[in-house]
Amino acid sequence: MHALLRLGDDALVLAQRLGEWCGHAPALEEDIALTNIALDLIGQTQSYLSLAGSLDPDAPKTDDELAFLRSESEFKNLLLVEQSNGHFGDTIARQFLFDQYALLRAEHLAQQTFDLDAAAIAAKAVKEIRYHAAHSSKWIIRLGDGTSESHSRIQKSIDDLWAFTGEMFAADDVDIAGSIAGLLPDLSALKTQWDVEIDRVLAEATLVRPKDGAMKTGGRTGVHTEELGTMLAEMQILPRTHPGASW
């Protein structure tokens, strides 16, 4: 349940952030690209949260209940995905760092046999995330290897977000139990693969990989940055104000 909530919450919170670009992206084509990615992530959210909500037979919950009627501390997403959009480069940097991680994680999930429902969801998600990762990687290269202004701005975006990357690989009890069962990947092995991809793209983009400093964690246990509360307030206001509303 916890493992599935984390998967669903990562996708949901990032989708909501990307949705904020709707009508505001730097070009019409990119506006559609970002919101397409958001829609892919919402689809993944629906699947993961529906599955998570069905696992407690005494108190089953729908995906909508989990998305709209939980409070901030009940969300288990990474701090990285809740960070505000900033400028376009900030959004791309956040997406790039997450996509590479999400792709490796989904590839493992699609192949494991501990939970076949989760495997089916991940198998579909892998195709989607593969496109997301290609999209964000190409933008990192385009901006990094672009003009001197785009280069310095995207470098700063990556530097600013780097402190949130440690949380992806900081294994706690849920990760370790999930890894032993076979459901979740071994995060230290995942990190090795992630490093290779990140380094490859950053090198092509002529960008410098930031040094690992103090990493910020807390999202997995519900201790979030101030960014999440305001986002959830906007996301949840309709179902909370009009319970059971449909359209």
Added chain:
Amino acid sequence: MSENKSNWPLWEVFVRSRQGLGHKHVGSLHASDAEMAIGNARDVYTRRQEGVSIWVVPAESITASSPSDSEALFDPANDKVYRHPTFFVLPDEVNHM
């Protein structure tokens, strides 16, 4: 960014649908390079399962016939209805043409 965007060249997009035999022109978009044009075309023109293959062509590479030439180019065909193959009597076996 918006300045760069206005400098992005225009691309014409052709999509082959699932049943279609040929690529059909579906519209145009802006992109900085061919790779981005394919990505943008995928996002803008195939998000509702419209296609299985995409071509992008720089709009400046297309040579179009001039509207002022249209009389000379097209009007002469108007009274040559015999060029349509509808005057042949078809054998029954091929009556689904």
